[in-house]
Amino acid sequence: MKLKQLEGLLGGLKQFYNPKVELEQYPTGPHIASRMLFTAENSYGDITDKVVADFGCGCGTLSAAASLLDAACVIGFDIDPQSLETATLNAEELEVEIDFVQCDVTKLELKGQIVDTVVMNPPFGTRKKGADMEFLSAAMKVASQAVYSLHKTSTREHIKRAALRDFNAKSAEVICELRYDLPKLYKFHKRKEVDIAVDLWRFEPRQN
């Protein structure tokens, strides 16, 4: 599948119909999602024929991308049943198989080494302080090969230090810097659209 084709398919997905600000629910746009997963597969071979988990999957954009890039199995995890409803519809629309689990990923305990790769667009921690680190910690416990995650560029040094020192990372690399364009989604948003500098990270966990 070509990047443009992937981006096109992801652009057709339904998004949050009742977004909850306290969960930092923002859609992962097709531009970012397609590039993130395309890079994960083409540069690192972390998606095709792999078991991929999407932490905080929301409406399932990253899960859908993983499926379209022929992951062997994709599982989306989210706390919000309404998002999971939309994610299920999106999977049906695209005719891809994705399993979904309703849970708090920061409290989840998964057994074994079944998950190869975790992909995620986690909360940035603007509502619940430290949420970004909690998601990263959880992902590093679950992935056996790699974690791909988006974090604000302003937190770069902090993330690198925490990953290597506290979260069992063998390596922590910023693959690229992206602009995340957030549309005016909530009433408190003053500007029509805002652009945030985010890093796409790839973390490798140490073998357990």
Added chain:
Amino acid sequence: MRLIMHNMLTCNIKGVINKSPLRIEAEKVIKKEVDFNPDFLRHMLAKIEWKALVDGARSMGYTELPVHAPGIESDEPFLRKFHHALLELNLEEGSLVCQESGRKFPVNKGVPNMLLHEKEV
């Protein structure tokens, strides 16, 4: 919910020691065909908890899996059964039950709800 996912789920209620596997109470199971990928299946054989898979499949009405996984060589007929159990059986409605605490995690429209109540955390 498919058995590949069930194989990794545990009960994370505070104080529970025997967290997995969760027993399956199936009310509605559907079968969805998935492409057969023998390399992937061979790779998964080493990672899957076999007894949990066999018991899980039985609860969903599939009894063809052998009690023990084959040793070194896994031939196609076996892989086909493994494939079917692992990836093609979907629990649409039912529960996942913690063997120690008895707590039931409901499964609706294929989605298990693993959220804990405040006291359980």
